Amino acid sequence: MRELFEARTIAVVGASPKEGKVGNVIVKNLIASGFSGGLYPVNPKATEILGLRCYPDLASIPGEVEMIVVAVPSMVVPTVMEEAGGKGVKVAVVISAGFKEIGKEGAELEREVGRIARRWGIRVLGPNCLGVISTQNRMNATFTNVYPREGSVAITSQSGAINSVVLDWARATSIGFSKFVSVGNKLDIDEADLLTYLRDDERTSVIGMYIEGIDRGKEFMAQAREASMTKPIIALKAGRTGSGAKAASSHTGALSGSDKVYDAAMAQSGVMRVKTVEELFDLLQVFSSMPLPKGDGLAIVTNAGGLGVMAADAASDGGLTLASFAKATTDKLRASLPEEANIYNPVDVIGDADAARFEGAIRTVMDDPNVHMVVAMVAPTDLLDITAVARTIASFAGKVDIPIATALVGGQNMAEGAALLRAAGVPNYDSPDRAVWALGAMDRYREMRGRPAPSPAPAVEGDRDAVRKVLEKAKAEERTGLSEEEGKSILTAYGVPVPAEGHAASADEAVHIAGTIGYPVVLKVSSPDIAHKTDVGGVAVNLRDDEEVRRAYQLMMSRVKDRMPQARVEGALVEKMFQGREVIVGMVRDAQFGPVITFGLGGIFVEIMKDVSQRIAPLTPEGVDEMVRSIKAYPILTGARGRRPADLAALKDVIFRVAKIAEDFPEITELEINPVMVGDEGEGVGAVDALATIRREKR
The missing domain is CATH 3.30.1490.20 (ATP-grasp fold, A domain)
Known part of the structure; x- marks a missing residue:
C-alpha cells in the first residue's frame, strides 16, 4: 500500500502521444502535479510522449518500477500484468474498463487478471477506476486534471464521477486533501484495505467515503472500528431503496433489507453515514477545519431572533443541549448589549448590530465554561457590514479550542462574506439547521470515541449434536424450511425457554x-x-x-x-x-456482514409497525442494551402506566442465544422467534413460535 501513495517510480502503460486520449491525459497530469519520481510512458508505437522517452514495454525500462498505471484495452491487461510481475511491480492502477461491469465475459477476464496479480504478489486498484491522487507525493495518477490543494482529508470512492464532483467542489472551499482513491470494481484493493492504511497515515485526519457496496463486510467493520477511534469516517452509502428489497421467508428477513444492514454495520463501526453529497460536504468542512468539542453545550449568537429559534429547534432535533450560561456571562452580555437584546441562549444581538457587537457576544459566550460549541448566524440588514462580521468571525479560526460554525443566511449579499469565511477555514452553511447538524455530528463522534471498550459477551453453550441432527434431517429431505417443532428443538438445544x-x-x-x-x-x-x-x-x-x-x-x-x-x-x-409482552427476536444472514440480529415489537403487525432495531453479530452487552432501549415500544417493557417491568434480563439472554446459534451453524440463513412472550420481572420468557430456514444444499 505504500507504493500506491508514495511510489518513487511510475510507468504509464498505454501512454499516448494523442491529445485527449486517456493515456495522454494521465501522463500530462502526473507532470502537471509535480511528480518528481521516475516517470516512464510505455507504448510500442511511440518514442517520446510529452517530452519523456517512451518505452516499448515494461522490461525495457531501466531499474525498478514500483507502480504502473494501466490504460490499455481490457483484453490486453492480462499480458501487461504478466510483464509487470516479471518486472517486480508492486501495485497496478488499472484504469481500463470492460471487466465485470459489462457482464459474464468481462467478469472472467477480471478473474484472470486477479489470478495473475496474486501469483506475482501485485496489489491492484480497479479495474474500471479513475485512479489515485496523493498530494504528499505530488502525484495525480488519474485522468482528471483537477488537482486539489494539500490538506488532511482522504476520499475513497466506488464512483470516479463522485470523485470528480468532490474535487470540483473542493475548488470553491479551503479544504485540502491528502489522498483521493477511486476503487472501481475492487478486484483487490477495497475500502477495508484503504482504512487499514489511512488509519495510520499521519497526513490524514478525516476520511470520506462514497460506497455502493461492500464485499468484505466483517473486515470493513473491523478496520472502520479501529480507524474511527482516532479519525472521523464519513460515508455516503448509495443505493438505499431498491437494493434493500429481498425475498425472505420470515418477518426478520423482510425487515433486514440491505440498507438497514448497512445502517447497523456503520453505526457499530463508528462510521457516520450521510445520505446526500451535500451532507458529505457539510461534515467534511467542519471536521477538517474545527477541533472536536469537549462537551455538548451549544451557544447560539445571531442578529435575527427567527434564526435563533430555528437553530434551537435544530439543536433539539439533533440531541444537542443549549448551554446554560453562567451568571458572569449573562452579566457581561447585559452590560455590553442593548436593553432589547436577548442575553440568554440563543443570544440575539438584534438587527442593528455591527461587527464589534457580534465579536463581543461571541467572545463572551466562548469564555463560558458551559459552552463547548458556537453557531453564529447572520441575516442581512441595511445597517450591517456582512464582510466586516465575516472577517471578525474568521479571526477566531485556528485560535480557539471551541468549534464554531456559521450560517450567513441569504443570497447575493452574503457571497463576499461566505467566501471570506471559506478562505479562512470556517465552515459556513446557508441555513441554521445545516450548521447545527454539522456541530451535532461532531458531538456524536466525540461521545462515540469516549465510550469505554465493550464488555465481553456472556458465554453460551448449546447441544450442537442435537441441532446438527435436525439440520441433517432437513437436508436429507431436501427441505430449506424447518417446521415449528424443529425450530423449537434448536432453541431448546441452546437453552431458549419454550412452553x-x-x-x-x-x-x-x-x-x-x-x-x-x-x-x-x-x-x-x-x-x-x-x-x-x-x-x-x-x-x-x-x-x-x-x-x-x-x-x-x-x-x-x-x-x-x-x-x-x-x-x-x-x-x-x-x-x-404463556402470558406476557410480545416481542420479536430474529436473525437473517447477510451475504456481506454475516448474522444480523433483529429485535423489536412482535406479533402479527411487526412488518406494519416496523419498530425494530438491528445489530450485526457478534454482540456485546452494551450493544444488546442499546438494541432493547432503542425501539419506540421500550416504555412498554419498563413498566409504563404503573405496570411491572418486563423480565429484560431473560429477554437479553434469548438475544445472545440466538446470536450464538447463528455463529455455530452458518447453514441457518434465517431464524425467527415471533413472538417471544416476555413475562414480568422474574417470570422469564417463552419462545412460543419458531421459524427457521437453511441454505439449500448444492448438488
Whole structure:
C-alpha cells in the first residue's frame, strides 16, 4: 500500500502521444502535479510522449518500477500484468474498463487478471477506476486534471464521477486533501484495505467515503472500528431503496433489507453515514477545519431572533443541549448589549448590530465554561457590514479550542462574506439547521470515541449434536424450511425457554395433550409449507377446556384446507399458553456482514409497525442494551402506566442465544422467534413460535 501513495517510480502503460486520449491525459497530469519520481510512458508505437522517452514495454525500462498505471484495452491487461510481475511491480492502477461491469465475459477476464496479480504478489486498484491522487507525493495518477490543494482529508470512492464532483467542489472551499482513491470494481484493493492504511497515515485526519457496496463486510467493520477511534469516517452509502428489497421467508428477513444492514454495520463501526453529497460536504468542512468539542453545550449568537429559534429547534432535533450560561456571562452580555437584546441562549444581538457587537457576544459566550460549541448566524440588514462580521468571525479560526460554525443566511449579499469565511477555514452553511447538524455530528463522534471498550459477551453453550441432527434431517429431505417443532428443538438445544407442548394428529389427541400440559392452551397448525400461520387461520389462543380445543382443531383444519389446499398439514401443535409482552427476536444472514440480529415489537403487525432495531453479530452487552432501549415500544417493557417491568434480563439472554446459534451453524440463513412472550420481572420468557430456514444444499 505504500507504493500506491508514495511510489518513487511510475510507468504509464498505454501512454499516448494523442491529445485527449486517456493515456495522454494521465501522463500530462502526473507532470502537471509535480511528480518528481521516475516517470516512464510505455507504448510500442511511440518514442517520446510529452517530452519523456517512451518505452516499448515494461522490461525495457531501466531499474525498478514500483507502480504502473494501466490504460490499455481490457483484453490486453492480462499480458501487461504478466510483464509487470516479471518486472517486480508492486501495485497496478488499472484504469481500463470492460471487466465485470459489462457482464459474464468481462467478469472472467477480471478473474484472470486477479489470478495473475496474486501469483506475482501485485496489489491492484480497479479495474474500471479513475485512479489515485496523493498530494504528499505530488502525484495525480488519474485522468482528471483537477488537482486539489494539500490538506488532511482522504476520499475513497466506488464512483470516479463522485470523485470528480468532490474535487470540483473542493475548488470553491479551503479544504485540502491528502489522498483521493477511486476503487472501481475492487478486484483487490477495497475500502477495508484503504482504512487499514489511512488509519495510520499521519497526513490524514478525516476520511470520506462514497460506497455502493461492500464485499468484505466483517473486515470493513473491523478496520472502520479501529480507524474511527482516532479519525472521523464519513460515508455516503448509495443505493438505499431498491437494493434493500429481498425475498425472505420470515418477518426478520423482510425487515433486514440491505440498507438497514448497512445502517447497523456503520453505526457499530463508528462510521457516520450521510445520505446526500451535500451532507458529505457539510461534515467534511467542519471536521477538517474545527477541533472536536469537549462537551455538548451549544451557544447560539445571531442578529435575527427567527434564526435563533430555528437553530434551537435544530439543536433539539439533533440531541444537542443549549448551554446554560453562567451568571458572569449573562452579566457581561447585559452590560455590553442593548436593553432589547436577548442575553440568554440563543443570544440575539438584534438587527442593528455591527461587527464589534457580534465579536463581543461571541467572545463572551466562548469564555463560558458551559459552552463547548458556537453557531453564529447572520441575516442581512441595511445597517450591517456582512464582510466586516465575516472577517471578525474568521479571526477566531485556528485560535480557539471551541468549534464554531456559521450560517450567513441569504443570497447575493452574503457571497463576499461566505467566501471570506471559506478562505479562512470556517465552515459556513446557508441555513441554521445545516450548521447545527454539522456541530451535532461532531458531538456524536466525540461521545462515540469516549465510550469505554465493550464488555465481553456472556458465554453460551448449546447441544450442537442435537441441532446438527435436525439440520441433517432437513437436508436429507431436501427441505430449506424447518417446521415449528424443529425450530423449537434448536432453541431448546441452546437453552431458549419454550412452553410445554405436544403434537396432535387428531382432535382427540389435541384434547389429551391439552389435559396433560394444563389449560389454557394455544393451538397452531403444523405444516412445513405454512410460515405465517395467522394468515390462514392456523392459530387459536386461550382455549380453556376440552370442548374449545376440539372445536378449534376441527375449524382450523377446515380453514387451512380452504385457504391453502396444497399445503402439507401434519396436524397441530398444542402449546401451554404463556402470558406476557410480545416481542420479536430474529436473525437473517447477510451475504456481506454475516448474522444480523433483529429485535423489536412482535406479533402479527411487526412488518406494519416496523419498530425494530438491528445489530450485526457478534454482540456485546452494551450493544444488546442499546438494541432493547432503542425501539419506540421500550416504555412498554419498563413498566409504563404503573405496570411491572418486563423480565429484560431473560429477554437479553434469548438475544445472545440466538446470536450464538447463528455463529455455530452458518447453514441457518434465517431464524425467527415471533413472538417471544416476555413475562414480568422474574417470570422469564417463552419462545412460543419458531421459524427457521437453511441454505439449500448444492448438488
